[in-house]
Amino acid sequence: MTKLRPLTEKEHAAISAYARENGRRWKSKLNHDWMNARTTGILQALRNSHGPSWLVSYSIPKRRRASVDGSxxxxxxxxxxxxxxxxxxxxxxxxxxxxxxxxxxxxxxxxxxxxxxxxxxxxxxxxxxxx
CATH class of the missing domain: 3.30.720 (Signal recognition particle alu RNA binding heterodimer, srp9/1)
Incomplete structure (x- = not known):
């Protein structure tokens, strides 16, 4: 089994944004988009470098809480x-x-x-x- 490289901040951000836009079943939607060639840019590059089997085990890192000043x-x-x-x-x-x-x-x-x-x-x- 080949060890995959860790994701960059931009890759994490791209997947997190996709998940927020697509709701609870985002993984199945992304996998379906990957299988039907409906992604481009960072998401397509992740499909090519990491693949659908990687997506199954991926979990979005917990977001850092907004600071007290509301940023x-x-x-x-x-x-x-x-x-x-x-x-x-x-x-x-x-x-x-x-x-x-x-x-x-x-x-x-x-x-x-x-x-x-x-x-x-x-x-x-x-x-x-x-x-």
Whole structure:
């Protein structure tokens, strides 16, 4: 049996984001996507390097609790594997969104911020709010 290399932070983030987006049965959905060639980027690279049998035993590392000041980090993975990371430093602060083409700031709830990230994914930098 060949020992597999440990996952990088980006790979853990990609799988965690996929799991959050796909709910309780995320592993079976990811395996199905892998078998039907519906993943790209980081997720497809993991399928090629680690494979479906590895996925069965994989468990998502426990998230670090948000700090007392209310800071949060949310990662969303685009279909092509690009990572979109939203950071909120405090309860009254806007989200800072970092992605391959740049960054943006967004004030709003988490669902509104996720919708904004979906616009950034589909429309690219044209959907940016701040210059």
């Amino acid at each position: 949060r980090v949310i990662t969303v993975v685009a279909e092509n594997g690009d990572l979109y990371e939203a950071i909120k430093e405090g309860i009254n602060e806007p989200w800072t969104i970092n992605y391959p083409e740049g960054s943006d700031r967004f004030s709003g709830s988490e669902p509104e911020m996720r919708a904004h990230i979906r616009r950034l994914i589909s429309e690219g930098p044209a959907a940016k709010i701040t210059p």
